[in-house]
Amino acid sequence: MKDLQTFSIFNMKNFRTLFFVQVLSSFGNWLDLLAVNALISFEWGLDLWANAAAVVMMFLPYIVIGPLSSVWIDRRDKKKILIMTTFVRAGVAVGYFFAPGLWVLLLLIFLKTSLASIFEPARQAAARSVVPDAYLAEASSISQMVLNVTKITAPLVGGGLLAAARPQMVFMAEGVLYAAAFLLMFCLPALEVMKEKDQPTSVSYWEELKEGFSLIRSNRILSTAIWITSISMFIIFLYDSFFAPLSLSLGLDKTGYGVLSSALGAGSVAGAFLCGFFKKWKQNPLLFMSIGRVISGTFMIVVGMGCYGLAHGNLLFWIVIFAVIGCVGTALFVPYGYILTTETPQHLLGRITAFSTAVQSAASLLAPIIGASLGHWFGLASVFIISAISFILLGSISMGRRDRFLVPKPIRKAE
Template sequence: MKKQTIFTPLKQRSFRTLFSAQVFSDTGNWFDIIALNLLVAYHWKMDIIANAAIDLAVAVPWVFLGPLLGVWADRLPRKPVMLICTLLRIAVVIGFIFAPNLPVLLALVFAKTVFSVLFDPARQGLFRQVVPEAELAEATALSQMCSNATKILGPTIGGLLMAVASPTYVFVTEAILYGIALIFLLRLPNVKLATVEGKQEEKNFWRELKEGIQHVRKKRIMMVAITLAALNLFFVFLYDAFFAPLTLALQLGQVGYGLIVSSFGIGAVAGALLSGQWTWWKRNPLHMMCFALLFGGSMVVVIGLGGMGIINGSIAFWCVVCLLVGALGAGNAVPFGYILQSETPPELMGRVFSVSNAMQGVMLLSAPMLGVALGRWLGIGAVFAFSGVMLVLTAIAFLIYMKKRDVRPTQPAPVEGIS
């Protein structure tokens, strides 16, 4: 029997089409992040409050509307939901071109995010249906690799285009990306959920929402994984906005800042690639999450000590450290995605994914404010060091808890040989 690699799922036509749509859709999602902030700061000459308002318009729908829209993502046929959401995002992005002021722009950003909040759980549910169980880990890693890559390439290309052209070109390009995603979505098969047919009349909206929440609460491995992922995100976002001042503290300059950020991104892509190539962690993905957190947190402590002037290193040294942090971050994210997919029946996937995103969104909203307060009080390096220590302690605490409670996957996956 031929051994599987991270690219094995692409042999499945349905997954290959869905993955292609994800590449262009995810790139579109991130394409305007820098452009929108540059628009309000440089073109409209507004202060930092406008930039914070844009971030808020992006974050709020994930937290407060995600679980509600997750119900509709499970209720409605997934392919039409994805098609309609993509069409509406194209319309919103074109609307960016004609936005006359900040309130209108914020309303459009909010609307675009709402459509993404509905699109993503529908995509995750369809992902669960078209990927064979034996290839779930590889497909999850490939999807995560795409997500990591587009988070880097999307804003970078959008920002560069913004620097040499007007905002109109950025938004037109983004609309084209969504248009290409739409073409791939049209080629997807119409996959029905036979398990929920005939039951819709017996349910109501709030009962269906409760089903998704209860699935997370009743499955200990799900609750542990989502809590671990949320805490990881919280401690990461304590320092995530401080890389520019960190490079000043490390005396690396503007070129160093670019290299540091690129190292994180390259590490994240490489980590997802390796996690999908060697899937021995499938027997207990929670252990992989914890150990990635443990070693990743240790590297963040090293970065913090550098920012405090305790450790000195060349730019090559800091790039290697950041590369490892990025790779270990993917080593946490891929097993988490695998747990969500493997421990959730397809008919609940939208709701469970949305509940998970909402829990992580709360962390995303609260952590930066605390990070700013800690940074002003203790200094930038201390924020990194504190975050790293907390990541390490979180990993150790969860490893102890899992051993005591014997938290394991419902059905441990067979492990293929190393390819």
């Protein structure tokens, strides 16, 4: 078949609409990241435990609410779910503006993230409905680019707004973004609710919930991809909170810290773009993911050695290293999204997305505590070196698995 033109998927109106919905929604999700902490620390003068509680409220719904609501997501019209969750999130964002204290704010954070944990599996399923099979690799790479760009730019924009106004104004801007996404969703077509062929109508909620777990257990490609990604997320969050002290150890100042963060993000965006441009990885995405872990680990060892004086103060050297780490890191997430959509029957996509996100979120909650303990006991360099070795081991072990030779089967559709 003739190769598809890179990102020609944007010629499809329904995908363009869903793309802009994701951009607005994702930007809204990350815009208040700094504002919440600023409100807690500077406006209310609370201690670090309050900031930690806010982080827990941001992750907990992905672990609990997402999986429990996944059957409901698969049973319902995805367009209506997207519209409902976005409308309520707009109201919650405005509610942040009027939050009188910490407990109300924590409740609002939990509610907003609960809605996000429902929105994302529904968006993934909606994308699967409007994207033809041949364009799934492009859709996965574009989705990853949106996530990477908004994770970088939204907090920066939020920080800029904080410099000019109080945190409450950031929350109002966030509400406007959700409102815009809400209005845009009405341009989406009706999305058919997919059902498994010959499935009895009397199947209970718990039986349907277990159906998702059964698929993960029985599908080696899908289960391997989920576990590689979840373990990788755990490793990433071992060190993710320590880039500021790392910059000091590398002999860089506050400006250098910002530049390195930007290099990491720019590398991630470039990697997602390259995955959309060069699609050979589709022949064996698991192998591609595994090789990416080994390369990431190798470069992470260089970062750990920087704590011992390697290239001390050499900003250009570290820009290149962090850009490569960000670029190679995409060798995990784009193929993972592709495997998730190609290996999951459409009527189960909400459940599988929610389950995998729950595992990753649980890892993200535990890892910073372990990383902080390692840094306290053995020094900052140990966190990065242990993470590097873990990446290399993970990649090597997954490359050695027999199911890495398996290629995703033709996409199974519900009838």
